[in-house]
Amino acid sequence: MSGLRITGRLRSLALVLAAGAFMVGGLSSTAAYASEAAPLGTEPQIGIQFNPDGTGQCEGRTGEQWATSPNWTEAIRLDTDNRPGGCRLAFGVTDPDGTLAGSSIKYQLTRSTNGVGQCGDNLSPNEVPILPIPAFGKQVRVDTDNQPGWCNLTFTVTGRIVLDVQLYADGEPGQCEDASPVTHSASAGSPVTVKIDTDGRPGGCQFLLRLRHF
Incomplete structure (x- = not known):
């Protein structure tokens, strides 16, 4: 039994040291650590924080x-308009x-060039933390109106990652990039940009991610 307890402590220490290395790398100010209850397995996982x-x-x-990987996340739905507030988004990889x-x-x-406020x-590039423990990068705020x-x-x-992105409308097509689910794949040298323009028109945007590697 004592041997099992020691092993568990060593594993916890390894995770703490990994997190410390991440903080030393200059990203501590851009990461919010997730709950320890987030699932850990052998395959990498993509995470979305949406509040x-x-x-x-x-x-x-x-x-x-x-x-x-290679499963899709569940859909989140963006429908920001003239009502107060917006949606905060961040991403992570375990x-x-x-x-x-x-x-x-x-x-x-x-x-966009004609967009105001x-x-x-937070309009700067944000690193997605890729760590053995669950963590999220810095939040961005979607508040279209x-x-x-x-x-x-x-x-x-x-590197050896493909990030599949879906953003599609469930109402007025002009609020999102596509009127139907279309997968856009970001890979090395090929970034993906999706347009979010939700306002007072009917419907909103459904957003999903999938992580693949090779």
Whole structure:
């Protein structure tokens, strides 16, 4: 029994040291650690953190979720309009066995050229933490409304990763990039950008991710 307790402590220490290395690497200010209850397995997992700071504009799977490669996440639903508040988004990858060593994912939310004040104040590229423990990068804020313009969400990938992205409308097609589910695949040298322009028109945008590796 004592041997089992020691082994458990050593595993916990290893996870703490991994987190410390991540913080030393300069990303501690851009990461929010998830619950220890997030599932850990041998395959990498993609995580979405999706939280409303208003009412009724952020639906589907809110909170935190993790999907094991190559499965899709559950859909989150963006329907930000003139109501107060918006939706906060962040992403993470758990990689217990180091399968994705040398690979990276970045995400960036930017305003369209005619967009004013719709997409929060974090408009810089954000690193997706790829760690043996669950963690999320810095939040971006989607808050489109009836003003001109929209938010662009871009994913950039390096290494042996393919990140599949779906963003599609469940109402007025002009609020999202596609009127039906179409998969956009981000890979090394081929980033993906999707357009979020939800406003007072009917419906919103369904958003899903899938992580694959080779």
